[in-house]
Amino acid sequence: MQIIEGVLLILLFVFSIQWFLPNIFRGIEKRKLMGLTAILSFILTLVAILWFGFRWQLLPIYLPVFLFIVYELFQQRNILKSKGEISSPGSVRIPRKKLNAAIVIVSLVLMVTSVTLDSMLPVFVLPEPSGAYNVGTINFELTDNSRNETFTQDPDDFRRILIQAWYPTDDTTGLVPIPYIESPTEFGVAIGQSFGFPSIIVSHFSLVKTHSYRDAPLSDAESEYPVLLFSHGYGGFVFQNTILMEELASHGYVIFSISHTYESASTVFPDGSVAYEATDEDLFQLSDSLDIWAQDSMFLLDQLEIVSNDNIPQEFWTHLDFDTIGAFGHSFGGTTAEELCIIDSRVDTGISFDSPHSGASIVQNMTKPFMMIFGPDYGNPEMNDTIFQRSENTCYGLFVNGTRHYNFADVVIWSSLLKSFGLLGSIDGNQMLDIMSDYVLSFFDQELRGVDSTLLDGHAAEYPEVMYYYNGL
Numbered sequence: 001m002q003i004i005e006g007v008l009l010i011l012l013f014v015f016s017i018q019w020f021l022p023n024i025f026r027g028i029e030k031r032k033l034m035g036l037t038a039i040l041s042f043i044l045t046l047v048a049i050l051w052f053g054f055r056w057q058l059l060p061i062y063l064p065v066f067l068f069i070v071y072e073l074f075q076q077r078n079i080l081k082s083k084g085e086i087s088s089p090g091s092v093r094i095p096r097k098k099l100n101a102a103i104v105i106v107s108l109v110l111m112v113t114s115v116t117l118d119s120m121l122p123v124f125v126l127p128e129p130s131g132a133y134n135v136g137t138i139n140f141e142l143t144d145n146s147r148n149e150t151f152t153q154d155p156d157d158f159r160r161i162l163i164q165a166w167y168p169t170d171d172t173t174g175l176v177p178i179p180y181i182e183s184p185t186e187f188g189v190a191i192g193q194s195f196g197f198p199s200i201i202v203s204h205f206s207l208v209k210t211h212s213y214r215d216a217p218l219s220d221a222e223s224e225y226p227v228l229l230f231s232h233g234y235g236g237f238v239f240q241n242t243i244l245m246e247e248l249a250s251h252g253y254v255i256f257s258i259s260h261t262y263e264s265a266s267t268v269f270p271d272g273s274v275a276y277e278a279t280d281e282d283l284f285q286l287s288d289s290l291d292i293w294a295q296d297s298m299f300l301l302d303q304l305e306i307v308s309n310d311n312i313p314q315e316f317w318t319h320l321d322f323d324t325i326g327a328f329g330h331s332f333g334g335t336t337a338e339e340l341c342i343i344d345s346r347v348d349t350g351i352s353f354d355s356p357h358s359g360a361s362i363v364q365n366m367t368k369p370f371m372m373i374f375g376p377d378y379g380n381p382e383m384n385d386t387i388f389q390r391s392e393n394t395c396y397g398l399f400v401n402g403t404r405h406y407n408f409a410d411v412v413i414w415s416s417l418l419k420s421f422g423l424l425g426s427i428d429g430n431q432m433l434d435i436m437s438d439y440v441l442s443f444f445d446q447e448l449r450g451v452d453s454t455l456l457d458g459h460a461a462e463y464p465e466v467m468y469y470y471n472g473l
Contacts, residue, residue, distance in 0.1 A: 042066075045061075045062055055123065055204050061110065064110055121415050129246045131249070135166055135250055136168070136216030136218065137166050142161055144159040161258055162258075164259070167219075175213040177211055189276065224321035225252055226444065226448045227320050228256070229327045231258055231336040235277050237266070238258070241330065258297060290339055290359045294336055326447070328351035330353040331354060334355025337355075338350060349448065352371075352373070354373070354403070370391065371443045377404055394447075397469035399466070399467040400427065401465045413430065427465055434463075438463075
């Protein structure tokens with residue numbers, strides 16, 4: 001809740017208790033005090049809505065403010081309709097005590113309701129990136145004319161993917177941070193289709209601000225920056241780990257997050273067209289999804305490597321180090337990262353977040369440095385030992401107690417209600433974000449930049465939730 005909204009709560013309470021005041025309170029007419037409080041509350045409400053946006057969670061506050069200002073307008077109207085003179089203080093009848101008490105009780109109930117709703121469904125704040133750089137971001141799409149779209153019947157429909165990139169920038173002059181959700185209508189529909197929640201539950205997400213600046217120029221402070229490819233979870237979103245993307249970009253990485261069309265909750269292309277997650281009836285080739293996602297990622301790398309490629313934003317025509325490439329992802333996106341590490345020689349290292357294992361990793365040993373961060377949903381030895389025990393290079397296994405599958409994304413700070421639904425574990429959301437950011441940054445710094453990290457040496461006292469496993473050369 002913003003400060004101005006907190007002040008509004010106080011004014012509403014003050015207005016309520018003024019019903020108990022005598023007609024004259026310390027030499028001031030009660031009517032004037034109540035009128036002034038109602039006007040201030042109304043002005044603050046308008047400012048809050050115009051500045052921060054309308055939030056349905058605050059309706060229990062907005063409603064009494066509106067009713068009180070209407071009441072005061074009627075009071076003023078009655079005064080003006082009197083004999084042309086303001087009635088004497090003694091002529092104003094003091095409402096009955098029971099009515100006064102009812103007004104105060106109802107106001108308190110409304111205020112508590114609003115505060116409760118706001119705490120459960122807050123306009124959450126993204127942590128500030130800790131690196132030296134500001135963060136730029138850009139969206140673009142690519143079409144692979146060598147592949148037909150699996151999820152449509154049109155033979156002329158070729159594979160389209162959306163990419164959101166985060167990268168280091170210095171110059172943000174005249175720019176403002178983008179909202180967390182740039183397509184709120186489509187996001188609401190996707191949440192409803194994928195999770196069954198009404199879209200109004202997430203309508204306030206568009207009020208959340210990021211620390212990323214649209215189309216900011218790529219910093220030239222370094223001649224080249226390591227490249228990272230990220231894949232969301234199955235039915236996830238391209239922006240689902242924005243906090244981690246901003247943290248990595250602020251430390252000098254260029255990250256390309258791929259929206260795997262028809263297998264993300266929603267993909268909103270720059271031309272406004274939308275592809276939602278395919279229905280069960282459409283998933284007739286789900287077994288091929290890993291190959292599709294890997295091909296999406298490799299096609300992106302192919303396009304990035306083409307000099308002065310018009311399909312790629314000019315920001316990325318230079319300053320990308322194709323000798324240092326990492327892949328990472330959540331859930332099925334982590335499975336994709338494993339696949340890329342095995343089948344694409346350009347990818348040097350990878351990380352998976354709470355991922356099942358399939359494809360090449362089942363039949364081939366991991367020969368590149370790899371990290372698995374997981375919880376009890378995908379933490380059984382049979383599943384993770386497939387990679388960990390057979391690794392022919394450095395391999396880390398980090399089991400995070402108190403997590404569920406969605407704890408490995410920004411979802412950890414979306415709403416405390418998600419714990420009640422069993423979608424999140426007991427671990428504190430901000431602590432989980434710190435775990436993700438610190439371990440991922442340390443791993444990529446070590447494996448792509450050659451910067452050793454003591455965090456990767458063993459159990460870390462600052463993260464008692466993390467059980468550390470290591471299988472090294």
